[in-house]
Amino acid sequence: MSNNFLTGFEQAPDFPPWTNLRVLDLSRNELQGSLPVPPPSIYVYYIANNMFSGEISPMICNLSLLSILEM
Structure with missing residues (x-):
């Protein structure tokens, strides 16, 4: 879903x-x-x-299988 000018989600x-x-x-x-x-x-x-914008959720730290996070 990259490179599509998406601006957000209709719901969370x-x-x-x-x-x-x-x-x-x-x-x-x-x-x-x-x-x-x-x-x-x-x-x-x-x-x-x-x-x-805003803070990064601490739930990111619970992603134990996450190998690559590009922010």
Whole structure:
């Protein structure tokens, strides 16, 4: 979903049902607001080049399988 000029989600993203999601690339969009926390199954999470604001959720620290986080 990178490089699409996405600006946000109609409702708060609910990633936990995506239990098999391994790679999520939201980079190079225009996403705003809080950083979405992906499901625990995530290995790679690209979110660079957006317009997120606020604090990073401590839940990011619970992503034990996360190998790459590009902010």
